[in-house]
Amino acid sequence: MALSERDKVSGHMTTGHEWNGIKELNTPVPRVVYIFLISATIFSVTWTILMPSWPGINDYFRGLLGADQQAEVRQSVAEGVAERSSWTDAIVDEDFTTIRADPSLMQTVRETGKMLFAENCAACHGAEGLGNPGFPNIIQAPTMWGDDPATIMETIRVGINSAHDETRYGQMLAFGRDQMLPLSDVDRVVTYVQTLSDPAIATADNAEDIGEGATIFADNCAACHGETGTGMQETGAPNLTDQYWIYGGDRSSIRHTVYYGRQGLMPTWEGRLTPAYIKLLALYVADLRTAAK
Template identity: 40%
Template sequence: MAEKHIDEISGVETTGHEWDGIRELNNPMPRWWVWTFYATILWAIGYTIAFPAWPLVSDATRGVLGWSSRANIATELAEAKQAQSAFVDRIANSSLQEIMADPQLSQFAIAGGASAFKVNCAQCHGSGAAGGAGFPNLNDDDWIWGGSVDDIYQTIAHGIRNPGDDETRTSEMPAYGEILEPVQIKQVAAYVVSLTGTPSDASFVEPGRQIFADNCAACHGDDAKGNREFGAPNLADAIWLKGEGEAAIAAQVRAPKHGVMPSWLPRLGDASVKQLAIFVHSLGGGE
């Protein structure tokens, strides 16, 4: 066993470690630190006895105090719901116009709608409601079915092409790949592009105009500005839902993509759908 070494200056025993002639002193921990450490151990043991702590096979120890984080959250949510109930009841019993005319109720509806939007709608329309490929931007003033608060409510409540709802929004564009020749599809695509830009072949525009008048104007209008009664989009505003550019337009004419949206009324209830409609209308694109 190595002989203990005592530091000549301090008189304290060293640990036996030495670096470049410097020896490490073996000073004991301060008494207050040691007792604090022991106290933390006792506190930890007491905590695991009082509160849920130790995992078991299919559960965990409940703790003698019976406290539960889930129960605590459930209580807080119930209290919040109770605090909101007065506003929610008023919204449920008021028309959209009455809600919007009441500043306090309107503010509550917009806040509630924003929260419901993030939970239920942001997955498709984006957290800022700017949409994406195949999903409409709700911040602009381009509306297929109409941008009034009543129109928005109808769309949210009953969805789009939802087979389980008799009042759902429905519009069907034929697959013109089965009706028109490939060159005719290129021509009508060139005409649609010419309404807001420059087509790849200017000679296709005039034939495409006639093809449009014969096949498309009944829904999209003679001026191609759409018809909200049929859910036919405006083709003369350079805002595209299913893809931008001549090739994308031709593909949509050839084999159209039809978007869908669930009916939210059965899922969320009338009060939440009203709040969503008022929130979307407040984004700036409403009428």
């Protein structure tokens, strides 16, 4: 054990301990550390006196300021609702035509709708609403259930094939898998459906298939998709004659659809979004559709 000695650089004495050449100075704790410690402690103790803090057996000290985090959240939510009621009330009360004619209200619809759409709709329908495989393009394509704002609002409210009691219900039957059509008929009707949107498919070689396909279509498909395949909003069956496809318009996708059927899902937003926000989103989508035309 080394003896205590004076360090030349600092002028302080060492403690006299030494470990493998490491020594320690016996420097007193600098005053600044005590000042710092005392002020930090005063701050913290004061804070615990002001705010809910020290626990007892059955309860805790509520703090002199009577702060309550949960009450603050409730109050701040209520204030937000009150602040937004200046326009949410108008959205709920006015009819669609009046709102769409009100430029300042539509400004709010466009700003807020953009955020609401990105948070709630974009995950399936895409950031621009242009659709993804399995989820329709809701901006450019003809809608399945109707594209006036009131119908769009109803679709958002109840969803499609959703858990809502009043859900819209749409099902494409599994004609192949459930043996409603023999495989050869599935192939023929698929060829016919292809010609609806792409007449160039028809050649002299497949004229017979297409002819039989048309008959099969009239017997099995027209009830929902319409005689001409242009879709029916009463059944939610899509238009087959345009260039928009939910599940793909190539032969193998169409064949998959006819064979296995389809049952898309759109969740119900009632209860998850306020009536004002549902109506606002309907206005927003209708507005985008108008702009896209």
